[in-house]
Amino acid sequence: MSKRGEAKSLALDVYQRIRQGIFDGQITPGTRLQPAVLSKEYNASTTVVREALILLSGDRLVSSTTGQGFSVPELDRKELLDLTLLRCHNEKLALTLAIERGDMDWETEVLAAHHRLSRTQRRLPGDQLHGNPEWFNAHRAFHAKLVEACGIPALIDICEKLAAATEIYRVTSGPVTTTSARNVEQEHADILEAVLHRDAARATALLLEHYQATADKLLARWPGAAADGERVAPPSDR
Template identity: 65%
Template sequence: MSRRGDAKSLVHDVSRKLRQSIFEGKLKPGDRLQPGVLSKEFGTSTTVVREALILLGNDRLVRSSTGQGYFIPRLDPVELRDLTKVRCHTESLALTLAIERGTLEWESELTAAHHRLTRTPRRSPNESRHSNPEWFKAHRDFHAKLIEACGIEVLTDFCDTLAAATELYRLWSGPIAASATKARDVEKEHADILEAVLARDAPRATALLVAHYTTTVDNLLASWPVAVKDVAE
């Protein structure tokens, strides 16, 4: 049961536990999330659970609709392709501006973010087929830091929204497209992007970033019939 305490802490605790269940594959795309059932499971109120679900909704890991309540979004290959196209365009612009405007302090923070990413295990210690939530956070922080120095808040906010919208797809691309990604060196991809950024080579950096995103999508879509079957089981 959740311990008594500050309501905000309880909300974040329930949100963290639900996020962990999603990352470990215990909750899958299409699964319904009933506040009444979850409140009994976590030993807290339905109000706390609903607020936790709203937090997860901000990251596009949970959605809600009239008649369906809360649920894990289903995977849609057309949506994934479209979101990735928009993300590639917006982040290419943001990264180009960040390279033009970024300071030495930004370079240092970006290098530190990359270091944290390289030192964080990619797979969950509880389930080797699924990504480690801490790695996902470090990965998202690195990509956010890449474009931060562009200095245009509305642009970085939009990029963050797109990143959140594709997170569930990236999460599931690990276990369901593993065979297609064995030869891929994601760590080197990140290192190469960082190297190009520090060299202030915007064309190369943006090309590498776009390739990084599209490779993930191509690998997942290449296994899509298997992917749909796996996430439904």
């Protein structure tokens, strides 16, 4: 039992390290992930590495194809649209319930998560082409905390997986978003204010606008996207 528990702990450690490597941009889309190579890099058995890669497949951060093994998925415009659509629908429900059910402790935790985010630089000093990994971590933590109080583990898990699946698009698009005229910090502050005022309608509207603006900017990396006028339809209140 202890050996199995140790193997599971090692797999989770490798999972976190590979996941962070993808989010940091060190492991790029299209990269093949060979268990034999990774086992040496992470000083773990190939069995442990395969278990970690299977976990990452569940997050849609890694794809597995028979005969070709594991790899980081290539970026796809239609997938980004679909993922954003799903994320908007699920997080609208999750945030609405969180505002309804969340207590003062949750409010305090949301404030703390936003404080950390607002105090973390989006870009690394002297490098305006790549995002700061610490900012991405703080950003994920803030958005995760917003929906945490919905109290539905399955919904929280769905939101987390969709967030992870869309994150790879953002972390690999530094040169695209650097010149953006958006005030992302103000967007986060406005969402926080609406949440603390328990204004679910405004909070969810701002959150969806936030995701849509990000998707619109990322779609610009593909030729013809602007001409196509592709946008994610906002969730209906019906």
